[in-house]
Structure formats: C-alpha cells, structure tokens
Amino acid sequence: MKLNTSQPSFSSYQRDTHFYDEIFSENNEVKEVYKTLLNLYSEHTVQDFARLNEKAKASFFNQGITFQVYGEHETKEKIFPFDLFPRIIDHKEWSHIEKGVLQRSKALNHFLWDIYHDKKILKQGIVPIDLINSSANYLDQMQGLNPPGGIYNHISGTDLIKHSDGKYYVLEDNIRCPSGVSYVICNRTALKRALFGVFNHYQTHTVTDYAENLLEIMESVKPHGVDAPTCVVITPGIYNSAYYEHSYLAKAMGVELVEGRDLFVENDFVYMRTINGAQKVDVIYRRIDDTFMDPLEFRPDSTLGVPGLLAAYKLGNVCLVNAPGTGVADDKAIYTYMPQIIKYYLGEEPILSNVHTYHCHRPDELKYVLDNIENLVIKPVDEAGGYGISIGNKLTKEEIENVKKVIKENPRKYIAQPIMSLSVHATYIEDSKSFEPRHVDLRTFCLLGKDKSFVLKGGLTRVALKKGNLIVNSSQGGGSKDTWVLKK
Incomplete structure (x- = not known):
C-alpha cells in the first residue's frame, strides 16, 4: 500500500505488508528513532538524491573503493554500491547484538582449541566427529599446536537478519x-560528505576506531619474548576481490602491506624484504587462504604464500591472524551445533538464536529437504559470497530436480534453511529515482585478543538491490548502507 508521508523523497514509498519494515510501523507511522532523520531528508527532493547518489559514486570511484566479481566467462571490477539512507540501531538493541556476537566468538575459540587438542566435545558426542574429519578446512598440521595468546579466531564476522517477528537471528x-569492514568505514565517510550536518542531530558511535583496535589485538598476541612487534598485512595481490580492504586496513593501522614474495623464512623466523635489508616480522594478518599460505605444507604450486611459514608458526616465532584451520568452525554444518557449543563451553544459553537449519548428512533431515525444497534455501557448507545458494520458491521444476540430484551426490556439502522474511529498509533505487523497500542483513565484526575484545559499533548493512531478492552479497548484485549505532 502507498504511504502518505510529508517527505518529498518518500512520497512514492510503498510499504510491503509481508515483511518487517525497519522504518515504518504496521500502521504506516514513522518509527520514533527515524523521525528526525526523515524530517532532515524532507529538505531534499528525489532529484537532489539522484545528484547526491552520483556524488557518492564518484567519491567511491576516486578512492578506488571497488571489488572484483568473478563471473563464468570474465572478471569485472565494480564500484561498491552505496545507499544514501542509513540504518539506525538504538543502544538497547545494539547491546543485545553485541553481547550475542561476543558470546559466539568466545565459544568458537574454545571449540577450535578443543578440536585441535583434547577433542572432548567430539568424544562426548555433542558434535559428530565425522563432521570434523570430513571438513576440508580441518588441518592436521594444527593438532596440539598452541597459538600465541590462545586465540584462533581473532577476527569474526557474524551475519544477522531481522525476521518478521522483529528479532535478530544468526545466518552464519x-x-x-x-571481509567488508573497510566498506563500513568508507560508507560513513561517503555519507558525511554527501549529507553534511546530518550527524549533528544524532549521537552516533564512531566506526573509525576499528583499525586501532585491530592493531591492538594483533599486538596482544605477539610471540613470546617480543616487546615491540612488527605487524604486516599479507594479500594475494591486486587482483583479489577484497584488495581494496587489504590496502585500506594496512594503511589505517600504519603497517606494511605485503605479498608472499616480500617475505621469507630463515632459521624458522619470518623476515620482510625492505630497502634497508631484512626486518623480522612477528604478527601477520593474513588474507590468504590456508592452502595457499605455505607451498611446503599445502599446495606446492602456490605462488601466493611463504615457504616455511607454517614451521615458523608452529615454533611460536610468528603469529598468524586468523589462525590456520579456523575454517572448520566456519563450516555451515558446524553452525547447526552452535547452541550446543555455546552451552558446552560457556555454560550459557545462546543470546542470539540460529535460523533453524537442516543438515543433509542426517538421513531424516535429508528426506525432509528433498521433499520440501520449494520452501527452503539450500546452501553449500563451504562457500562464501552468496555463491551456490538456491532459493526454492525461485526455482523451476527442472531446477528443483537438478538441486535434488546435486544434494544426493554429496549430502555432507549442503544445509537447508526456511526461507526467512528478511526485514526491509528504505533504499534509493537509481532506475526509479525513488526510495523503495529492499531486504537487508547485518555483518558484525568482533575482535578477540589476549585479555581484550572489541565489537565494532556499526557493522555492514548489506542490501539486496534487486526487488524481491534475498541475497545481499555484493558479488550477487547487492550494496550496502551506513549503519548508525546510537549512544545512550
């Protein structure tokens, strides 16, 4: 139904009654937290927003804020789509999110320690041992190894959705x-430039403190006996989809951005080649996958990694952020056991609920999935970026049969979830030059270090820019919004 609002830029906004709208209530009134913002935006016409949108795009392009999209036939570099209308999360709501995200990160760190040491949770049958043994991301090389500071997942990104009941649920x-934290910071900068003065009307937490907190976390897990650690960020190179983020974070932290060829190992210590000679490296924030980071231990054909790096790590002479082998807990099959993992290690009830998930390796759940695909979202357990996802009610009969065949060939590889009613948020759409409701999610960023933790008060709100689309990933045509977390 069409909303009759006084805001020129929202005069054609149509609230979809099937979904939870974060700005407008069920009786079409503007929610309290957004009233001031909509009054401010009423000073701008739709034409103003078209101009401001072009200004924001130019800002992103000039800063090199782009990402790579890997297609079937070609790879494209695109400007990261940015929406001018921010998402607002009040203090009470954020406090709940922050506690839940930190709880999950701590529980996952305990879980990783256990499965690479005593394996108590596996021996007690709480998590099936075959899930671990069959995970491509479980590394035998990490058995019995003690990472500096006892931390595996120094950096965690938890994806949340707001359902039609108004509650947050964890997707994965x-x-x-x-990835994505650099866009959080750049979104804030772009919005401030495009709509100067808007922030004076809200007491909003900063997001620009992420880099300094990340550097503190890295320094807190320095190798034993090191007083002033040398930290670096290692990247696969300029053709990686997240290269902008790698370079941005290195610059923001004031550390070197290196590639594998810039480092070498000698006498089980890692060194960086510089114009002044070799410099010892103590902490590496790695943006290289496990199997590419050391050709002596993993893929011998890798030119991205550093020969001997894992040996130096095993001896405690360098810290890797995140630790190798964390991907086993990234597995969406393990996600299904998160409530049990939290209770087992922390003795607490989960603060944030999972989306109900079926794992196809369980025969009874496999049968249910095959019989109900049209009502489910099918996801591979080890993919990222929205790739490999099938949304049942969008599939033809032929496509459903193909999905069934793929699942039956490798049930371990797939999970299924109900088609959730992701909340919608007003989003500027270029084609119509108007604001329309679009589905959103939220990626939060949590840091764990030795005796220190930090959750970025903002996160990345991702937007499915295509009408009716539920996949928000930038690689699938999604964009993002600035996310405001309000102070008390």
Whole structure:
C-alpha cells in the first residue's frame, strides 16, 4: 500500500505488508528513532538524491573503493554500491547484538582449541566427529599446536537478519577471512560528505576506531619474548576481490602491506624484504587462504604464500591472524551445533538464536529437504559470497530436480534453511529515482585478543538491490548502507 508521508523523497514509498519494515510501523507511522532523520531528508527532493547518489559514486570511484566479481566467462571490477539512507540501531538493541556476537566468538575459540587438542566435545558426542574429519578446512598440521595468546579466531564476522517477528537471528559465522569492514568505514565517510550536518542531530558511535583496535589485538598476541612487534598485512595481490580492504586496513593501522614474495623464512623466523635489508616480522594478518599460505605444507604450486611459514608458526616465532584451520568452525554444518557449543563451553544459553537449519548428512533431515525444497534455501557448507545458494520458491521444476540430484551426490556439502522474511529498509533505487523497500542483513565484526575484545559499533548493512531478492552479497548484485549505532 502507498504511504502518505510529508517527505518529498518518500512520497512514492510503498510499504510491503509481508515483511518487517525497519522504518515504518504496521500502521504506516514513522518509527520514533527515524523521525528526525526523515524530517532532515524532507529538505531534499528525489532529484537532489539522484545528484547526491552520483556524488557518492564518484567519491567511491576516486578512492578506488571497488571489488572484483568473478563471473563464468570474465572478471569485472565494480564500484561498491552505496545507499544514501542509513540504518539506525538504538543502544538497547545494539547491546543485545553485541553481547550475542561476543558470546559466539568466545565459544568458537574454545571449540577450535578443543578440536585441535583434547577433542572432548567430539568424544562426548555433542558434535559428530565425522563432521570434523570430513571438513576440508580441518588441518592436521594444527593438532596440539598452541597459538600465541590462545586465540584462533581473532577476527569474526557474524551475519544477522531481522525476521518478521522483529528479532535478530544468526545466518552464519565467518571466521576464515571475514571481509567488508573497510566498506563500513568508507560508507560513513561517503555519507558525511554527501549529507553534511546530518550527524549533528544524532549521537552516533564512531566506526573509525576499528583499525586501532585491530592493531591492538594483533599486538596482544605477539610471540613470546617480543616487546615491540612488527605487524604486516599479507594479500594475494591486486587482483583479489577484497584488495581494496587489504590496502585500506594496512594503511589505517600504519603497517606494511605485503605479498608472499616480500617475505621469507630463515632459521624458522619470518623476515620482510625492505630497502634497508631484512626486518623480522612477528604478527601477520593474513588474507590468504590456508592452502595457499605455505607451498611446503599445502599446495606446492602456490605462488601466493611463504615457504616455511607454517614451521615458523608452529615454533611460536610468528603469529598468524586468523589462525590456520579456523575454517572448520566456519563450516555451515558446524553452525547447526552452535547452541550446543555455546552451552558446552560457556555454560550459557545462546543470546542470539540460529535460523533453524537442516543438515543433509542426517538421513531424516535429508528426506525432509528433498521433499520440501520449494520452501527452503539450500546452501553449500563451504562457500562464501552468496555463491551456490538456491532459493526454492525461485526455482523451476527442472531446477528443483537438478538441486535434488546435486544434494544426493554429496549430502555432507549442503544445509537447508526456511526461507526467512528478511526485514526491509528504505533504499534509493537509481532506475526509479525513488526510495523503495529492499531486504537487508547485518555483518558484525568482533575482535578477540589476549585479555581484550572489541565489537565494532556499526557493522555492514548489506542490501539486496534487486526487488524481491534475498541475497545481499555484493558479488550477487547487492550494496550496502551506513549503519548508525546510537549512544545512550
């Protein structure tokens, strides 16, 4: 139905009654937290927003804020789509999110320690041992190894959705190389430039303190006996989809951005080649996958890694952030056991609920999935970026049969979830030059160090820019919004 609002830029906004709208209530009134913002935006016409949108795009392009999209036939570099209308999360709501995200990160760190040491949770049958043994991301090389500071998942990205009941649910945990935090910071900068003065009307937490906290976390897990650690960020190179983020974070932390060829190992210590000679490296924030980081231990054909790096790590002479082998807890099959994992290690009830999930390796759940695909979202357990996802009610009969065949060939590889009613948020759409409701999620960023933790008060709100689309990933045509977390 069409909303009759006084805001020129929202005069054609149509609230979809099937979904939870974060701005407008069920009786079409503007929610309290957004009233001031909509009054401010009423000073701008739709034409103003078209101009401001172009200004924001130019800002992103000039800063090199882009990402790579890997297609079937070609790879494209695209400007990261940015929406001018921010998402607001009040203090009470954020406090709940923050506690839940930190709880999950701590529980996952305990879980990783256990499965690489005593394996108590496996021996007691709480998590099936075959899930661990069959995970491509479980590394035998990490058995019995004690990472500096006892931390595996220094950086975690937890993806949340707001359902039609108004509650937040966790879609998945990302702890291999969670990306997107640079866009959080750049979104804030772009919005301030495009709509100067808007922030004066809200007391909003900063997001620009992420880099300094990340550096503190890295320094807190320095190798034993090191007083002033040398930290670096290692990248696969300029053609990686997240290269902008790698370079941004290195610059923001004031550390070197290196590639594998810039480092070498000698006498089980890691060194960086510089114009002044070799410099010892103590902490490496790695944006290289496990199997590419050391050709002596993993893929011998890798030119991205550093020969001997894992040997130096095993001896405690360098710290890797995140630790190798964390991907086993990234597995969406393990996600299904998160409530039990939290209770087992922390003795607490989960603060944030999982989306109900069926794992196809369980015969009874496999049968249910095959019989009800049209009502489910099918996801591979080890993919990222929205790749490999099938949304049942969008599939033809032929496509459903193909999905069934793929699942039956390798049930371990797939989970299924109900088609959730992701909340919608007003989003500027270029084609119509108007604001329309679009589905959103939220990626939060949590840091764990030795005796220190930090959750970025903001996160990345991702937007499915295509009407009716539920996949928010930038690689699938999604964009993002600035996310405001309000102070008390």
